[in-house]
Amino acid sequence: MSKHIKVGIVGGAGYTGGELIRLLIHHPNAEIIFVHSKSNAGNSLHKVHSDLIGETAIRFTDELSSNIDVLFLCTGHGEAKKFLEANAIADHIKVIDLSNDFRLAQNSQLEARSFIYGLPELNKTAIQSAQNIANPGCFATAIQLGLLPLAQAGLLDEVYTTGITGSTGAGQGLSSTSHFSWRANNIQAYKTLTHQHLGEIGQSLLQLQPVGKIDLSFVPWRGDFTRGIFISSTVHSEKSIEQLTAMYKDFYESHPFTIVSDDPIFLKQVVNTNKCIIQLEKVGTKLVVHSIIDNLLKGASGQAVQNMNLLFGIEETAGLKLKANYF
Structure with missing residues (x-):
């Protein structure tokens, strides 16, 4: 008999919450028990996520239930800790x-709850035994x-990274830089060398390469498209x-969602999938590593489902065999 996982979602009205719902309503081992949203309580899910019309009869609720096995927190930064x-x-x-x-690591403990960093390609064994x-x-x-892979081989020193992301990376709330009239035919660098993800990146690289200094410089860009991330390091x-x-290829051999390509890669290969595709290019002694993901799936809700699968000992790819939006 296949494992049955009862799921609760808090913050189901945003982009990541919506993607999580879309994945879980068709997941072979999961059942959504509730989707929490105070502002939308009583409304059908399709009143917020209109593409879900005809897909589910679930309504938002402002009540929590303990009749679940796993709780997903799709809240804003700083709100998850307050909620717990x-x-x-x-x-x-x-x-x-x-x-x-x-x-x-310094923020990973909240009273009796201890959090494991959920990058399966780095921490799969720890994730499988985590709470x-x-x-x-x-x-x-x-x-x-x-x-x-470079960190594991002790080959990182200075790293220069640029990356461009779609408008969904900014969340569902409107801002001057997320309006169509601003995004269309436009790009912009932002948070140059100060992006909030630098801390977790450095932490993970040091986990594999604890000796020597890794100097990572990162310039992120806002792009003229809705979803996806293209990185060049x-x-x-x-x-x-x-x-x-x-x-x-050896490093990622046992990781089903990360693929090393011998051919040039492009964003449409990963949009609407939980994949990360990597391509290497080298000129002289300069190596450029390109990596692409869908920011809402492998970069958020898809990876969260991947982690759920690992937590409950089911097939890692369950509910995540998705088709790319190629055309």
């Missing part, structure tokens, strides 16, 4: 937090997956492209 402090969540309930509240998961950030996921390497490609 304000609400008594039964000890048997596993928590998967999609905010940045518990990602750093609570801090889901990684979207930029952090794409950058780390591009650099982890430049490092120095004396190894041949053949050696490096073999090293990357």
Whole structure:
């Protein structure tokens, strides 16, 4: 008999909450028990996520239930910690937090709850035996997956990274830079060298390469599209492209969602999937690692479901065999 996982979702009205609902209503091992939203209590889910019309009869609620196995927190940054402090969540309930509240080691403990950083390609064994998961950030996921094999080999020193993200990376709330009239035919660098994901990236790289200093410079960009992240990281390497490609393929051999491509990659290959695709290019001693993900799936809700699958000992790819939006 297949395992049956009862799910609760807090913050179901936003982008990540909506993506999580879309994944879980068709997940072979999961059942959504409630979707919590005070402002939308009583409304059908499709009143907020209009593409769900005809897909589910679930309504938003402002009440919590202990009749669940796992609770997903799709709240804003800083709100997950407040929610757990304000609400008594039964000890048997596993928590998967999609905010940045518990990602750093110094913030990973909240009373009796201890959070494991949920990047499966780095911490799969720890995730499988964990009770609570801090889901990684979207930029952090794409950058780390591009650099982890180099860190394991002790080859990181100076890293220069640029990355561009779609408008959904800014969340559902409107701002001057998320309006269509601003985004259309436009790009902009933002949070240059100060992005909030730098802390978790550095933490993960040091986990694999604890000796020596890793100097990571990151310039993120806002792009003229809705979803996806394209990262390019430049490092120095004396190894041949053949050696490096073999090293990357070996590192990710047992990880079903991270693929190393021998051909040039492009964003449409990953949009609407839980994949990360990596491509290496080398000129002289300069290695460029390209990595691409869908920011709402592998960068958020898809990875959260992947972590749920690992937590409950079911097939890692369950509910995540998705088709890319190629055209």
